[in-house]
Amino acid sequence: MSHDAAEIPADPAPGSGPGLARIHPGRRRRHRLLALVLGAAVFVVDTFTDVTGAIAVLYVLVMLAASDTFSRRGLILLALACAGLAVLSFFIAHGEEADASAVVRCGISLAAIGITTVLLLRDQASKRSLVQANAALARSEKRYRSIFEQAPVSLWEQDFSEVRAMLAALRQQGVQDLAAHARAHPAFARDCVRRIRTVHVNDATAELLRLPSPAEALGPIERFLPADDPAPLAVLTAVADGSSQFEGRAKLAAADGQVLTVLLGIAFPDEADEFGRVVVAMVDVTQREQIQQTQLAVQAELARASRAATVGALSASIAHEINQPLGAVVMNAQTCLRWLGKDPPDVEAAVRAAERTVRDGRRAAEIVQRTRGQLVRDQRSDEAIDLRALIEETVALLETELSTHAATVVTQFAPSVPPIRADRVALQQVLINLMTNGLHAMAETQAAARELTVSVDGPGAPDAEVRVAIRDRGKGIPDEVQARLFEPFFTTKRGGMGMGLAICRSTIETYGGWLTARTHEQGGAVFEFALPADTAQAS
Incomplete structure (x- = not known):
């Protein structure tokens, strides 16, 4: 908004001209004097000379000269005065002997005065509206500036x-x-x-x-x-x-x-x-972000301590339960050796001891399998899962992580992706783990290139697999790490436990799927897993 608009005065008072208040009094007097002189000159020429043209039309000049110095009412009165002078001049100059051409000239003059009056009144109204609009605009600009500054x-x-x-x-x-x-x-x-x-x-x-x-x-x-x-x-x-x-x-x-x-x-x-x-x-929101970061760090440390405690408790539980069958295996194996060491060997007794060894070994395996099932299978609640919705929800959960790492997520979904059946919480933990690993892998990547791509491909047949690939723009997977990537307790992160990827693979395999990792040909790592489509829901 220019400063000129702010200098426009308030709306003119009713009955005043749109620009009267801005015209200097001396200039206004000069304009009116000029109009008076022009009016007198036109009257004299029209009345006392033999000029046969429509001289009274020149009263238009009188109105134009004085239009800015009169209000609407004054302009109408001026127009009536000019018209009256034109009629008076007509009767003085022609009287009852006026011919048709004189009457036509007088009519043309009166029409010109009337048309000019209408145009000048319309011009005054337009000017008045413009002044009012500019004044309102100036007030609006002033309010905006006040709100902006304060x-x-x-x-x-x-x-x-x-x-x-x-x-x-x-x-x-x-x-x-x-x-x-x-x-x-x-x-x-x-x-x-x-x-x-x-x-x-x-x-x-x-x-x-x-x-x-x-x-x-x-x-x-x-x-x-x-x-x-x-x-x-x-x-x-x-x-x-x-x-x-x-x-x-x-x-x-x-x-x-x-x-x-x-x-x-x-x-x-x-x-x-x-x-x-x-x-x-x-x-x-710097302070709020710092508080959130502190809370996340505390939560991460608590989660790490919880995982460590869980691993310790699980190890103690497995050791306690498996100790007895393993002891029985050792005892039966020793018994078998003693029977075979006799002269002659008691083969039948040795076979019975070997059979007991097999039995106790299977029992130990069942204990391990049952414990694993308690962690992965028995506590889950399987349901039909829309991968698109789950991935979009996971991206929203990682908003703070994405902002912290200055990274973006690009999602690519096949036109038709059937649902899969799994435990929603467990599968979302897999997605969070893989996406978080991708963010950490891009820590040294240029900020503009930190892009995490999550793509979902639908199956080629109703009973085929649905594949999910998560690609980062990091350095990729070194050859010496590739073979051990999914081993428990193997990690390349400082302070990591090395259990995340192992748990991810175990979870995916529990639902009949697979999880692999490779280096993309254009750079970065790709973690890809597949799960069977839920044919019951798809049909």
Whole structure:
């Protein structure tokens, strides 16, 4: 909004001209004097000369000269005065001897005066409406500025016009996937950010950025954005896609060096020429994020301690229950050896001892199997599971992890994926474990390329398998690790227990499926598992 609009006076009083208050009194007097002189001159020429033209039409000049100095009522009175002078001049000059041409000329003059009056009245009404609209606009601008300046949240006005033109040019060149373009050109996102300029901020923004005054925040926004934050690329994608708004998390570097976490909200205008003033709102959630991170760390440590205690209790339970059959196996084996060591050997007694050894060995195996079943099979609640819904729910659960690792998830679903039958909680734990491993594997990957792809392929036949693949963009799986990846207690993570992948494979195999891992030909690791389709539900 220009400052001129703010200087427009309040609505004119009823009956006053739209511009009377703004015309200097001396100028108003000069205009009226000029109108008077013109009116007198026209009357004299029309009345006392032999000019045969429609001289009275020139009363229009009188009205035009004085239109800005009269109100609506005054303009009507002026028009009546001019018309009266034209009629008076007609009777003085022609009287009862007036011919048809004189009458026509008088009628033309009166029509011209009437038409000019109507047009001038309409012009006054238009000016009055324009003044009122500008005054209302000025009041609205003043209210907006008051709300903007006094808002307790950080508000920015930013110029996106240059970067929008740049993104539109890329679209015309055939670039449709902005994320892929950014991965192929690492400096692209930063170059775009340099083109976004801050034109105005409120006091809350200066306080958020630890700046002495709001003016210090004006200019390129690049200096306040950490280099590894994926949020700017997401904003650029929203601009390129023509979105009306954007919401998400972002990082902000304050003047004192502290990196803040903010909730970001942007409302994009509909018209291209309005991108010079885009309103951006930010809410500082750094403290809340820190509390959440502390809670997650405590939960992770408690979960690790719980797993360790569970493993210890399980080990003690298995050792207690298996001790007796193993002792019986050893005793029967020794007995068998003694019978065979006799001279001559008592083969029949040795066979009976060997049979008891087999029996006790099978009993030990059953104890192990039963304990495993208590952990995986007996405590589960199998149901038909829609993998699309489960994966989308899992991605939502990992929102904080994704934000912490500055990563994104891309999901790819086959057109028709039948449900599978499994325990929902156990299968979701498998997905969380595999996706979390993928996030950790991308810790050293460039922020713009941290993408986790989760794809689901439907079966080729009703009774075939449904496959789920989770691919990261990390370094892949080293050859020396590949063979031992699913071994219990084997881990490459510092402080890890090495049980996650082993439990994942055991869980998947419990439902009749399989789990494998490999290095993708384009880089990164791919964990893929398959489960039988639930044919009862599919049919």
